[in-house]
Amino acid sequence: MRVIAEITLRQLLSRRRTLLLVVLCLVPVAVAFAFRLADPVDVDPLEWTGGLLANLGLGVLLPVVALLVGTAALGAEIEDGTAVYILARPIPRREVILTKLGVGTAITALVTCASALAAGTLALRGADDDGLVLGVVVGTAFGALVYTAIFLLLSLLTRRALIYGLFYVLIWEGLLAGLFAGTRVLSVKQYALGVAEAVADVGPDVLEAPLEASSAVPLGLVVAAAAVALAVRRLQGFNLLGDAAT
Amino acid sequence: MTATDVEHRAAGPATVAEPAVELRAVSRWYGNVVAVNDISLSLGPGVTGLLGPNGAGKSTLLHMMAGFLEPSAGEVRVLGASAWRRPAMYDHVGLVPEREAVYSFLTGRRFVEAAARLHRLPDAKAAAARAIATVELEGAQDRALGTYSKGMRQRAKVAAALVHEPAVLLLDEPFNGMDPKQRLQMVDLLRRMGAEGRTILFSSHILEEVERLAESVLVIVSGRLAASGNFREIRRLMTDRPHTFTVHSSDDRRLAAALIGEPSTAGVELEHDRLSVRTADFGAFTRALPRLARAAGVRLDEVRPTDESLESVFSYLVRRS
Amino acid sequence: MTPAAPPSRPEVVTPAGVIYDIGYQRYDGPRLGRGAVVRALYGSSLRSAFGIGRGGRAKIVPFGLFALAMLPSLIAVGVAALLNEAVEIFTYDNYLWELRLVFALFVAAQAPELVGRDQQHRVLTLYFSRALERADYVAAKVAAMVTALFLIMAVPLVTLLIGTVLGAEDVLSALGDELRELPGVVGNSLLHAILLAAMGLAVASYTPRRAYATGGIIALFLILGVVAGLVGELAEEGGWRYVVLLSPFALVDGVRRWAFGGRVAESPVDFDLVPGAAHLLVYLLVVAALGALVAWRYRRLQA
Structure with a gap:
């Protein structure tokens, strides 16, 4: 629905949030620039760039941007009460969720993919012969979809979606993934890495993705679809007064 | 309920x-x-x-x-x-x-x-x-x-x-x-x-x-x-609470004298240009008032319930519950 | 109660205005003064850093993180008690480094609770109209944040210490050994707490929107850490090697080692590349700069 998409877009791209997103996205580019300046002889550019794109871009930037965008796509309206102007209309809730997801994913993907493209191209001096940058861009876009779906659902479940989203990213995908390999099956970061590695033509030690694309893609899609279905269900009977009344 | x-x-x-x-x-x-x-x-x-x-x-x-x-x-x-x-x-x-x-x-x-x-x-x-x-x-x-x-x-x-x-x-x-x-x-x-x-x-x-x-x-x-x-x-349904009317008439003092003898009247107060009457029985009073006025030869110019404002109704309801 | 009219005109019975005596009394007793205000603000801020005094939901995040921070030490103590065998995964030296994400999350979640709410609800003016200077407010908030962080770091470490003593075969000699570690444990926690509190409050005090503050703080920790790692790989000599100091947890780990010795944690601290004194110097500069940033914000802020 176009109206919802327009409103969501303008709301998400408020001056302060846009500024924050732009600053965040410039960080990998700045690091890539530092790499060019330092011009080290004993560092393999491909491996180093893989680390940059995987650890900083895909590992930090993508979840942080998706969190800022995904939890606000509907959450900001719920918090300030303007959601009622969309919800008190005869619009199927599925349509509301899908529109919000679409706009949120588009912004997240645009911002993070542009950053990855710029940083990767800069670090590799424009020579993306192995498709590393392309792979990371595709993986990032896939990750943007799954992350945004999860965080959109989260914003319907709790008013503190941001902090619980950070729990998921830092504790589950960060801390626990280092200790228990099993958590990787439910890790969006690993799905995105899996896709990136499949698209790119690089060795296994550049991106170090533990999941094959053949399992990463279906797993990611199932997680995203489940999040959407739950979000729709949740919105169908949504208590707009919220927890504020309790 | x-x-x-x-x-x-x-x-x-x-x-x-x-x-x-x-x-x-x-x-x-x-x-x-x-x-x-x-x-x-x-x-x-x-x-x-x-x-x-x-x-x-x-x-x-x-x-x-x-x-x-x-x-x-x-x-x-x-x-x-x-x-x-x-x-x-x-x-x-x-x-x-x-x-x-x-x-x-x-x-x-x-x-x-x-x-x-x-x-x-x-x-x-x-x-x-x-x-x-x-x-x-x-x-x-x-x-x-x-x-x-x-x-x-x-x-x-x-x-x-x-x-x-x-x-x-x-x-x-x-x-x-x-x-x-x-x-x-x-x-x-x-x-x-x-x-x-x-x-x-x-x-x-x-x-x-x-x-x-x-x-x-x-x-x-x-x-x-x-x-x-x-x-x-x-x-009107709240009968356990007295009603007050403000009455304007051609002769407030004579009307007051007539009203005070009426059983449904609970009290009469005379101020410079108006008469206020309290009653415990809304129905009986509204029937008695015109009859009494006619008998006393007083013309009624205005009969108005004074405390019919929602405020008084409301505070009554709030107090009672 | 005011006298209605001068006695010379007794005919005025109902004055135009009357002030009724409804029992208000002026407080003439001693007042506690600034110190007490600051202590009270410190106390309530410290409690709110753990969600105490707020609803049950406000406690989930701080206590959840506290539990996560305690978990490894409790496991270590439990294993030591049951198997009579020390587990050496977590030590005093690497404990805080390994769990750094937990502490970063704690400060990202709770620093905005301490300073963001007052700005969001515009109640600063109520504080500053009391016997409380702006500097006092900042001091109380900083002290509360440092204390909260100190507790969430020192309590697990001290638990680990107690567990190690109790699990030892010769308790008395173990006690002597472990007590020698105590200054390092306490000092290390304090060093971490000061830096993290300064970073968290420097970001959080600049926005009343707590979501932005939380996002900003966590982004700062993550990005600085990853950038330091990436750029640190680039060169082992020249100016680039100092980039490693960008990582907050590596920086404070370097100071710890410089001050208390001990092994290097998994952090990228290498005194052969960057001397310990440089860590200390940068640490002091960063803390001073962040403190100034917070003070500047509150000097300028329209209450």
């Missing part, structure tokens, strides 16, 4: 067999706090005021009617079906929320047009223009909502809620932030819409507004329905 019917004048067309809004033994609690306690009522066409002190459960009740809150018990029916989990209901229902936040980046016109589009109206632009004209906001329609005053924002919200000409309009504290002139305009608008046969329910904690606008009231105290119906009627 028994079901209470709020009767309205017969101006509205009877489009549905069922009342437009009906609550059947509805309760809502948050944890241990009961916000709405076993309320049954039904609303028909016309303007009804929802009155109660802050925290009485007015917003909870309105949110349940608007389908944004699930009743803990009982059923809320709007236009013939449950209000919960039924977005299709909004085809015929409009809601003006209490919270002030709006999309501050949209102009008034875009805001109302967006509402019209979300209702899938065939000619959204025309509908929006009509709604904006109804609330007399044409002058500011191309400015961003963020620059609006409270009263203008309130009118923009109302325009967005009636752009699809709903049969049921729910307004949560619609007069907040409006100046006296804007209040008058809003009163006119709602009264007009009520006369068109729409069911209009607005909440307020300011009695003067309710008194001026509503043909009937629902009084909520501590989550319970304390009274409903025409408020003068409610007042």
